Amino acid sequence: MIADSLTSSExxxxxxxxxxxxxxxxxxxxxxxxxxxxxxxxQAGETLVILGGSGSGKSTLLRALIGLEQPKSGEIWIRGKNxxxxxxxxxxxxxxxxxxxxxxGALFGSMSVGDNVALPLREHTRxxxxxxxIVVRLKxxxxxxxxxxxxxxxxLSGGMKKRAAIARAMAMDPEILxxxxxxxxxxxxxxxxxxxxxxxxxxxFRMTIVVVTHELASAFLIADRMILLDKGTIVxxxxxxxxxxxxxxxxxxFLDRVPEPExxxxxxxxxxxxxxxxxRRR
Amino acid sequence: xxxxxxxxxNATIVDVTGxxxxxxxxxxxxxxxxxxKEDRSPxxxxxxxxxxxxxxxxxxxxxxxxxxxxxxxxxxxxxxxxRTVREVLELTRxxxxxxxxxxxxxxxxxxxxxxxxxH
Numbered sequence: 001m002i003a004d005s006l007t008s009s010e011x012x013x014x015x016x017x018x019x020x021x022x023x024x025x026x027x028x029x030x031x032x033x034x035x036x037x038x039x040x041x042x043q044a045g046e047t048l049v050i051l052g053g054s055g056s057g058k059s060t061l062l063r064a065l066i067g068l069e070q071p072k073s074g075e076i077w078i079r080g081k082n083x084x085x086x087x088x089x090x091x092x093x094x095x096x097x098x099x100x101x102x103x104x105g106a107l108f109g110s111m112s113v114g115d116n117v118a119l120p121l122r123e124h125t126r127x128x129x130x131x132x133x134i135v136v137r138l139k140x141x142x143x144x145x146x147x148x149x150x151x152x153x154x155x156l157s158g159g160m161k162k163r164a165a166i167a168r169a170m171a172m173d174p175e176i177l178x179x180x181x182x183x184x185x186x187x188x189x190x191x192x193x194x195x196x197x198x199x200x201x202x203x204x205f206r207m208t209i210v211v212v213t214h215e216l217a218s219a220f221l222i223a224d225r226m227i228l229l230d231k232g233t234i235v236x237x238x239x240x241x242x243x244x245x246x247x248x249x250x251x252x253x254f255l256d257r258v259p260e261p262e263x264x265x266x267x268x269x270x271x272x273x274x275x276x277x278x279x280r281r282r
Numbered sequence: 283x284x285x286x287x288x289x290x291x292n293a294t295i296v297d298v299t300g301x302x303x304x305x306x307x308x309x310x311x312x313x314x315x316x317x318x319k320e321d322r323s324p325x326x327x328x329x330x331x332x333x334x335x336x337x338x339x340x341x342x343x344x345x346x347x348x349x350x351x352x353x354x355x356x357x358x359x360x361x362x363x364x365r366t367v368r369e370v371l372e373l374t375r376x377x378x379x380x381x382x383x384x385x386x387x388x389x390x391x392x393x394x395x396x397x398x399x400x401h
Contacts, residue, residue, distance in 0.1 A: 127307070139338065204370045
């Protein structure tokens with residue numbers, strides 16, 4: 001009988017409570033407050049979609065969740081631990097259980113696509129090279145990039161870079177996977193393939209998935225729960241069905257794609273142009 | 283995860299208990315590859331009845347076992363897949379690549395039947 005001698009940090013038992021808890025989260029850029037006291041939870045195995053227009057704070061929220069933004073106040077609990085109170089070792093352990101697909105791809109330009117995907121496996125595991133090579137091919141196949149292992153990012157289109165970044169985020173089959181605009185800029189067929197992949201990842205690997213997007217069709221397809229952010233506050237936290245039926249004005253405006261109203265008075269417009277009243281953020 | 287091996291006719295059965303993950307799969311890989319390359323077992327059958335979860339690295343180890351078995355003209359089969367393990371193999375498009383069986387008896391018998399009859 002062969003038994004593994006894993007350290008507790010390597011144990012992979014799925015966490016039973018909420019995967020993510022956010023309490024009264026405030027994030028500033030300089031003096032400007034972007035998130036004005038956000039509260040929500042993501043259950044383990046749930047797919048949460050964060051919706052919102054440009055400048056709503058959704059990408060800032062995602063960056064805060066993965067520790068790239070320091071909150072001004074409030075708490076972020078990941079798998080039952082307060083992120084702010086963790087030691088650096090605990091944060092490193094946690095990061096092994098989290099994957100992040102950035103909107104820009106954020107691939108290493110000097111490395112091949114295969115090496116980019118292999119990087120987390122080489123850094124955080126003791127897998128043999130031959131095993132890593134197979135995992136890389138599995139992941140690239142899942143994002144439709146079979147045969148592109150030896151390409152460098154400069155040889156890829158924007159959509160291919162994004163898919164390579166998704167493959168890298170999935171390399172370690174993380175418990176929590178974050179996507180920032182996974183299907184933006186992709187053609188409809190590839191975008192549908194990414195939606196399908198997200199659904200399959202959740203089912204097969206029981207992943208908790210957080211997706212920031214403004215692609216409504218994709219959002220309603222993949223979400224178990226949806227948050228609508230508007231100017232740094234949550235205006236809805238519902239199931240897709242509840243959100244569709246919501247009569248909340250900001251929800252309806254977002255879902256029905258109603259543009260912001262024009263300034264009501266020509267004088268308001270003149271005052272805005274001349275600096276007498278502050279510009280209204282759209 | 284724990285593994286143990288036993289013999290049944292000309293086949294060696296690898297019983298696996300627990301989740302197969304990127305942290306422990308090197309051990310399973312070594313067991314399988316040693317049976318094929320060192321012991322020259324003519325057929326290796328992996329019992330996954332007590333495995334509730336397998337990740338991509340675990341799948342990769344099984345793929346390596348299958349590859350080596352084909353190189354050496356040995357047999358390699360899996361049986362007793364849980365729903366989640368089967369879903370991972372479906373996601374990775376490997377259900378038609380591996381010889382898969384529901385029971386040990388079928389997996390052992392499969393040695394003399396066509397893989398096409400596998401599930």
